[in-house]
Amino acid sequence: MxxxxxxxxxxxxxxxxxxxxxxxxxxxxxxxxxxxxxWPGQVGAVHVHHGLQAAADVFAQHCxxxxxxxxxxxxxxxxxxxxxxxxxxxDAARIARYKVFDALALTGIDKLAIKSVAFAHHADDQAExxxxxxxxxxxxxxxxxxxxxxxxxGVDWHRPLLRVPGRTVRDWLRARGECWVEDPSxxxxxxxxxxxxxxxxxxxxxxxxxxxxxxxxxxxxxAQAQQLLTEVAEQDLAAVGTPPxxxxxxxxxHARQANVLRHWLASVHHCRPSAAQLAELQRQIGACTTRGHxxxxxxxxxxxxxxxxxxxxxxxxxxxx
Numbered sequence: 001m002x003x004x005x006x007x008x009x010x011x012x013x014x015x016x017x018x019x020x021x022x023x024x025x026x027x028x029x030x031x032x033x034x035x036x037x038x039w040p041g042q043v044g045a046v047h048v049h050h051g052l053q054a055a056a057d058v059f060a061q062h063c064x065x066x067x068x069x070x071x072x073x074x075x076x077x078x079x080x081x082x083x084x085x086x087x088x089x090x091d092a093a094r095i096a097r098y099k100v101f102d103a104l105a106l107t108g109i110d111k112l113a114i115k116s117v118a119f120a121h122h123a124d125d126q127a128e129x130x131x132x133x134x135x136x137x138x139x140x141x142x143x144x145x146x147x148x149x150x151x152x153x154g155v156d157w158h159r160p161l162l163r164v165p166g167r168t169v170r171d172w173l174r175a176r177g178e179c180w181v182e183d184p185s186x187x188x189x190x191x192x193x194x195x196x197x198x199x200x201x202x203x204x205x206x207x208x209x210x211x212x213x214x215x216x217x218x219x220x221x222x223a224q225a226q227q228l229l230t231e232v233a234e235q236d237l238a239a240v241g242t243p244p245x246x247x248x249x250x251x252x253x254h255a256r257q258a259n260v261l262r263h264w265l266a267s268v269h270h271c272r273p274s275a276a277q278l279a280e281l282q283r284q285i286g287a288c289t290t291r292g293h294x295x296x297x298x299x300x301x302x303x304x305x306x307x308x309x310x311x312x313x314x315x316x317x318x319x320x321x
Contacts (some may be wrong), residue, residue, distance in 0.1 A: 001213055002123060002163055002164070002165055002168075002212060002213055003163040003164050003166055003208065004164070004168060004246060005030065005034070005161070005164055005169055006088045006172075007175075008160050008161050008163060008164045009034050009035075009038065009160065011160070012118075012158065012160035014115075014116035014118060014158055015156055016039055016042040016043075016115060016116065017042045017043065017044065017109075017112040017114055017116075018035060018039065018042060018043050018044070018114070018115070018116045018117070018118060019043075019044045019045065019046050019047070019101070019104055019109055019112075019114045019116070019117045019118070020032045020035055020044070020117075020118050020120075021045075021046055021047050021048075021097075021117065021118070021120070021265075022044060022045040022046060022047045022066075022074070023047070023048075023063075023099065023183070023210045024047065024058075024059040024060070024062040024063045024066075024180065024181040025120075025180055025181060025182070026169060026170045026173050026180040027120035027121070027122055027161065027166070027169050027182060028076050028119075028120040029066060029173065029176075029178065029180045030120065030169050030170075030172055030173045031118060031119075031120040031160070031161065032045055032066070032067075032070070032072065032158070033066075033070070033173075033176070034176065035118065036070045036071075036072050037207070038073075041093060042112070043072055043112075044072060044073045044074070044075070044108075044109030044110065044112045044114065045063065045067050045072050045073070045075070045109075046074075046075050046077065046100060046101065046104070046109065047059070047063040047074060047075070047076045047077070047118075048062055048077050048096065048097045048100050048153055049076055049077065049078045049079070050079060053184070053185060055181075055183070055184055055229075058181060059181050060076050060182070060205065062180070063076070064076070069288075073110040073111075074109075075109050077100040077251060078098040079097070079099070079100060080096070093302060096286045098237065099215055101153075101155075101157075102116055102152065102153040103153075104117060105152075105153050105155045105156060107155040114155065115155065115156065116155060116156040116157070116158060117155055117156070117157050117158065117159045118157075119157075119158070119159060119160055120159075120169070121146055121157050121159045121161065121162060122161040122164045122165065122166045122168075122169055123161075123162060123164055123165050123166065124165060124166035124197070124201060124213040124233045125146070125162075125166070125217065126146055126212070126213070126215065127199070127201065127204075127211065127212055127215045127216075128160050128193050128196050129145040129146055130143065130145045130196060130215050130218070130219055131200060132192060132195050132196065133195060137275075139163040140222045140223075140225055140229065141226055142227040142306040143218070143219060143222035144219050144220075144223035144226055145219040145222075145223075146159055146162065146242070147159070147223065148160070148162050160172060162216070163212075163213075165212060165217065170243050170258060170269075173177065194265050207223065210294040226311070227260055230263065232256065232259060232260075233259045233260045233262070233263030233264075233274065236256055236259070236260040236263075237260050237263055237264055237265060237267075240260060241310070242264065242268060243264075243310040243311055243312050243313075244260070244261070244264055244310060244311050245305075245309055245310050246285060246288055246295075246306065246309055246310065246311060247309065249285055249311075250285060250286065250288075254282065257282060257285070258278060260276060261281065261282070262278065265299065265300070265304075265313060268293070268313075269300075269302070269313045271299055271300035271301065271302060271313060272300055273299040273300055277298065277299045277300075278296065278299075280297055281295075281297050281299065283306055284297060285311075288306065293306070294306055295311065299313065301315060302314055302315035302316070303315075303316065
């Protein structure tokens with residue numbers, strides 16, 4: 001069920017000290033205010049300055065003023081978030097942000113040795129993420145949308161507001177007489193997420209008023225199913241070996257073979273092949289019945305090649321097997 005802002009914060013129990021990702025928008029400003037009041041002296045803030053638009057300096061100035069008023073230490077991290085070839089600007093910015101937050105376990109914020117990080121994504125953000133995944137034909141990892149809690153780089157990561165509607169967060173902030181900065185790019189219809197927010201979510205609310213809750217349940221089911229698939233993939237990878245033996249892969253069902261190949265490529269080589277690439281790899285594995293049968297196929301940023309009785313993934317720009 002949807003939560004009020006106060007209910008969400010009452011159920012939030014991070015390991016302290018805590019860093020809050022602060023963009024300067026309403027959601028992150030509200031989260032920082034609530035956390036700073038609840039745990040005075042144990043909360044810091046991180047603002048990532050992407051430098052991608054003229055308003056970026058205004059965001060940073062708002063964050064500096066808010067943190068000064070709350071006596072919260074602030075780190076402003078300036079990053080280069082230019083997109084590489086074939087990469088969306090949103091993905092480039094997200095990767096740059098996570099690099100900044102990953103470093104917190106080592107660097108801290110002022111004298112705070114950060115143990116937890118919190119982001120202010122709310123129920124509307126979660127619904128948008130699921131709809132984007134559906135529009136792209138995503139598998140279970142995409143349909144699981146955003147997790148409420150996970151661990152990475154020695155830090156606990158949290159999204160405590162995932163069951164709070166966006167308007168509820170803003171109402172809480174307005175009731176306190178607080179202001180925030182609106183990102184002008186949020187109104188740009190060129191971005192699919194913005195069109196979903198402006199056009200699709202209002203229509204869903206008219207037809208299915210409880211869509212935030214029902215979407216969240218569907219994402220939770222997908223996340224649970226993905227966890228089971230990961231456990232099966234770990235068992236199968238132990239059986240087929242690393243690198244995987246072709247003969248052992250051929251003994252698996254088509255679905256389990258695809259599952260363990262995805263897991264091997266992602267967990268060992270940080271490679272995420274497209275559905276078409278994976279299907280072609282499986283076709284070649286199935287056709288590999290003689291010693292002289294070769295396999296070589298591009299997957300992600302590298303290639304999978306047969307070497308003796310096993311599959312190897314390599315990036316020719318780095319190192320060939």
